[in-house]
Amino acid sequence: MGYRDDFYKIENIIGITGPIESLPSVYFQDKKTGEFGHITQIHGCDWNQGRSTVQTDPGYQILNACGGGCSCKRAAAHEYNGQGRCFHPSRSLFVASGALSKEKMEVVAQAIWRCPLEKTDPLDDRERDMQDIIYTDMWRDAHQKGPGGRRNAIDYTGQRLANPLLKIVHPTRV
Known part of the structure; x- marks a missing residue:
């Protein structure tokens, strides 16, 4: 069993960042509970690969726009909390799951079994x-x-x- 298998499931996938053929990061959200998280499949730092800790914020959203206190000015996905503050700029643009074909969604869903463990990010620089x-x-x-x-x-x-x-x-x- 993986970390939070009850949350990290196909029906909670909201989109991806990164090329589909290069093991993209996969984003999850449960609108009913307000829970959200993502799976990073590939990253330069080992501790940043895997499932992120599931958090709860009914106002969570991910947009391809820099704002909410972020000054990176990158054309990339940015995660925002319910207060509109950016807390995580991505490396790539966000592609919503609705824009992906059935075949691509099957590839995206492989992240669930590829990365069953929670990230080991020490959260300290x-x-x-x-x-x-x-x-x-x-x-x-x-x-x-x-x-x-x-x-x-x-x-x-x-x-x-x-x-x-x-x-x-x-x-x-x-």
Whole structure:
């Protein structure tokens, strides 16, 4: 079971941001309860992938307009609370679910099972920066060039450990 499966369901999808073929962020809202949230499928920071914490605000809306205290001036989706204050500018334009074909909605709905877990966002800039450094170091360490110049690869042929039956041995190497 995923985080808030009772909320993150197909009938609550209101739209997406990002290209449909590139795992877009999917937005959800339950008009009856005033609950809203979104699933970020791809993001540069690992802690910002997954299901956002479900919040309640009957006045919640998402528009392709910068305003409500936001000064980013980007042509992108902006989430607004019931008081008309922008609390989250997106990276892309919002496309309402009504503008998506049935086939595209089926692709969009895959976010529900692709991302069952809640985001691990520490909600603190200092902690975010520390996590970014840790994950960057881990990625760099995992992708260092190994012996023979390849990433995480051991060059068995250079050590004459290759299987001669498969003719992998390179006689010119020492």
